[in-house]
Amino acid sequence: MEDSIINLLEQLRVEKPLVHNITNLVVMNNTANALLALGASPVMVHSPLEVREVVDIAQALVINIGTLSEDTAEAMLVATEHANTIGRPWVLDPVGAGISAFRNDLLSNLLDLKPTVIRGNASEIMTLYNFNQPNTKGVDSTTASKDALRFGQLLQEQTGSIICISGEVDYILSQQYRVEVFNGNPLMTQVTGLGCSATALIGAFLGVTDHYFEAAVAGVSILSLAGELAAQTAAGPGTLQLNLYDELYQLNAERLKSKLKIKRYAH
Numbered sequence: 001m002e003d004s005i006i007n008l009l010e011q012l013r014v015e016k017p018l019v020h021n022i023t024n025l026v027v028m029n030n031t032a033n034a035l036l037a038l039g040a041s042p043v044m045v046h047s048p049l050e051v052r053e054v055v056d057i058a059q060a061l062v063i064n065i066g067t068l069s070e071d072t073a074e075a076m077l078v079a080t081e082h083a084n085t086i087g088r089p090w091v092l093d094p095v096g097a098g099i100s101a102f103r104n105d106l107l108s109n110l111l112d113l114k115p116t117v118i119r120g121n122a123s124e125i126m127t128l129y130n131f132n133q134p135n136t137k138g139v140d141s142t143t144a145s146k147d148a149l150r151f152g153q154l155l156q157e158q159t160g161s162i163i164c165i166s167g168e169v170d171y172i173l174s175q176q177y178r179v180e181v182f183n184g185n186p187l188m189t190q191v192t193g194l195g196c197s198a199t200a201l202i203g204a205f206l207g208v209t210d211h212y213f214e215a216a217v218a219g220v221s222i223l224s225l226a227g228e229l230a231a232q233t234a235a236g237p238g239t240l241q242l243n244l245y246d247e248l249y250q251l252n253a254e255r256l257k258s259k260l261k262i263k264r265y266a267h
């Protein structure tokens with residue numbers, strides 16, 4: 001697994017994929033900086049009047065529903081329908097799933113459009129599986145990722161999407177495999193936008209390979225490892241956020257080989 005991630009990272013830094021983000025107002029800057037630090041090229045465009053043209057020129061699309069308006073909801077549907085039409089991969093971050101009927105209706109429509117990858121925290125993934133039992137506290141998880149694993153597997157079977165569940169252990173689920181990532185640090189939950197940044201990095205890797213499961217593993221693993229390393233030298237959440245960009249920028253094969261803690265299981 002480490003070799004695949006290293007190869008994808010090297011490819012990403014050469015190709016510098018253009019990653020189209022229709023994302024939330026809270027993390028727009030964080031995720032753009034995380035993409036730049038890793039070596040990708042972010043563009044944050046969310047008007048329904050121009051998203052088709054940006055989907056055409058970008059290598060991947062990131063849909064993050066954290067702060068919704070009627071306009072951005074419409075833009076997300078226009079962009080994802082067009083992405084499907086032209087075969088552009090896209091990743092969904094269901095931030096705050098369950099907190100409103102408006103959000104849940106949009107999520108139902110986006111699930112029907114079959115995201116390539118879905119990445120959320122444990123509560124969000126559980127809620128996507130059963131909107132009748134919302135499980136989120138705003139945008140934070142109230143559940144451990146291991147307790148959401150079964151729901152994630154059922155959601156994977158239901159949607160056919162690759163499902164990523166974040167938490168103390170990160171899970172990446174396809175029909176054939178389950179990957180577990182043991183990196184990270186609890187302090188990461190005290191910084192807004194780190195899960196969203198993982199989703200953005202998944203988008204960047206989707207832009208350089210059609211091995212989408214490997215792309216999801218790379219995005220989740222790299223964010224988790226970078227966050228772990230950033231926390232080691234951080235005085236608190238403020239410096240963790242800034243250290244993260246430097247850890248993404250400096251990430252190399254040696255660090256990935258020596259520090260990544262990852263396991264893969266075949267179903």
Ligand SMILES: Nc1ncnc2c1ncn2[C@@H]1O[C@H](COP(=O)(O)OP(=O)(O)O)[C@@H](O)[C@H]1O
Nearest residue numbers: 121166167168184185186188189194195196224
């Ligand atoms: N309890 C934890 N222990 C260690 N790392 C964690 C923990 N919770 C989250 N993380 C790390 O933070 C990342 C973001 O996870 P999370 O906060 O669950 O996402 P979100 O920001 O979408 O709610 C995870 O991928 C993982 O690397």
Ligand SMILES: Cc1ncsc1CCOP(=O)(O)O
Nearest residue numbers: 024026066192193194195196
């Ligand atoms: C606080 C908040 N409110 C709406 S979106 C958002 C950011 C969520 O970011 P993440 O899911 O990465 O913690």
Ligand SMILES: [Mg+2]
Nearest residue numbers: 095121195196
């Ligand atoms: Mg989140």
